Amino acid sequence: MRLTTPAIVLALRSHGEHGAVVRLLTPNHGLVAGYVRGARGRRMRPVLIAGNLVEAQVSARTDAQLPQISVELTHSRGPLLTEPLPAAAIEWAAALTATALPEQQPYPRLFQALSGLLDAIEAAPSASGWGAALVRYELLMLAELGFGLDLESCAASGATDQLVAVSPRSGRAVSAAEAAPYAGRLLPLPPFVRDGGPAALPDTVDGLTLTGHFLARDLLTDRAESLNEGRARLVERLRRAAGMP
Structure with a gap:
């Protein structure tokens, strides 16, 4: 080589x-x-x-x-290490990539997405400027490694609108009508995940709750317990920044 x-x-x-x-x-x-x-x-x-x-x-x-x-x-990007949230986000995204990917297999979309995420963190250190990009990077990581979510239509009814939740078992979207009887048992699906655009901090936290479930289940097994703990600390900091309980 x-x-x-x-x-x-x-x-x-x-x-x-x-x-x-x-x-x-x-x-x-x-x-x-x-x-x-x-x-x-x-x-x-x-x-x-x-x-x-x-x-x-x-x-x-x-x-x-x-x-x-x-x-x-x-x-x-050393200057960003003095900012707790940007530093934690960079550390997490880098550690996830280093842990999840097999060696010497090309993932050009992941390279471009990680570059874009790092640029977003640098351009707008406030988490409201890069939170959506972090969620999308995790979704892309899942998809590139064969664990993509199906967010196009409702798993139960086939509806393509008012999709508000995701089944933690199948990874498929669920509409508001179908989700109602299962409140508290489904994962949140914030609008920006499907519609694009920026995300308010509470929606970013919901997005990370969604991706975190599937990352832990499908990619980050027991060999990466410390990695999961690092991600949990990042999400907790974002929750505090968003004023969430």
């Missing part, structure tokens, strides 16, 4: 005395992991922050060998 590519830094795990295994998301080669020499040194630490955009050179002599990676910073 020899390639030079733009990449988004996702995660870093110490390896050896000064280096680390770094996981990157690339547009055409998907998730790439490799060893970065000096990754924990003073020069490289600010470069290998989750969410940063880098130019990566990846090389390996054989498929069985851990690739060697060198990186140059092209855009830093």
